[in-house]
Amino acid sequence: AQKVTQAQTEISVVEKEDVTLDCVYETRDTTYYLFWYKQPPSGELVFLIRRNSFDEQNEISGRYSWNFQKSTSSFNFTITASQVVDSAVYFCALSSNSNSGYALNFGKGTSLLVTP
Amino acid sequence: DAGVTQSPTHLIKTRGQQVTLRCSPKSGHDTVSWYQQALGQGPQFIFQYYEEEERQRGNFPDRFSGHQFPNYSSELNVNALLLGDSALYLCASSSGRASIADTQYFGPGTRLTVL
Numbered sequence: 001a002q003k004v005t006q007a008q009t010e011i012s013v014v015e016k017e018d019v020t021l022d023c024v025y026e027t028r029d030t031t032y033y034l035f036w037y038k039q040p041p042s043g044e045l046v047f048l049i050r051r052n053s054f055d056e057q058n059e060i061s062g063r064y065s066w067n068f069q070k071s072t073s074s075f076n077f078t079i080t081a082s083q084v085v086d087s088a089v090y091f092c093a094l095s096s097n098s099n100s101g102y103a104l105n106f107g108k109g110t111s112l113l114v115t116p
Numbered sequence: 117d118a119g120v121t122q123s124p125t126h127l128i129k130t131r132g133q134q135v136t137l138r139c140s141p142k143s144g145h146d147t148v149s150w151y152q153q154a155l156g157q158g159p160q161f162i163f164q165y166y167e168e169e170e171r172q173r174g175n176f177p178d179r180f181s182g183h184q185f186p187n188y189s190s191e192l193n194v195n196a197l198l199l200g201d202s203a204l205y206l207c208a209s210s211s212g213r214a215s216i217a218d219t220q221y222f223g224p225g226t227r228l229t230v231l
Binding site: 045 | 151
């Protein structure tokens with residue numbers, strides 16, 4: 001079964017705090033891709049990162065960083081020094097051959113609210 | 117460089133009616149996927165079009181159909197609308213490499229309300 005779980009439904013932090021959004025996935029495939037998307041109130045999903053199953057290096061992009069651990073089937077996303085503009089719903093997604101190839105299988109999302 | 121565009125932005129229909137949603141892919145992309153996002157949920161895959169054919173379909177009834185035109189734009193049609201079809205419909209485009217590695221880029225969505 002292919003499944004993405006984002007256990008945190010809502011997170012509220014004060015500006016400048018660090019926050020980590022959790023993503024746990026299930027797949028029987030050895031080759032798969034993981035994605036993070038941001039959905040601001042406007043509704044458009046904004047692509048943040050893609051990671052393949054063979055690359056476990058952590059990645060940093062500005063205030064964003066991602067921690068991929070195959071041993072725990074997790075692909076967590078950390079925002080350092082959060083800002084009000086980071087307020088959005090964040091989705092983790094999985095694509096793999098068993099997941100019928102081309103479809104993205106999304107988690108239910110984590111709503112992040114950053115207050116001044 | 118234009119991103120994915122969708123029209124209309126909002127739509128209100130009544131039960132039993134039919135609706136057509138439109139999508140133009142990002143420049144250089146030739147594959148279009150459609151997703152349904154209910155309130156408070158993650159997007160659910162409806163189907164994907166490539167070379168004017170439905171390449172893959174999710175778990176949606178035949179009331180949901182689509183089309184892709186030679187210019188790669190696409191339409192999503194929903195017949196016999198139900199209240200449960202009320203959702204944000206998202207279009208995503210990607211290159212046609214037919215790979216699970218393809219990154220899908222999303223449009224702003226069409227908010228459909230069925231009364």
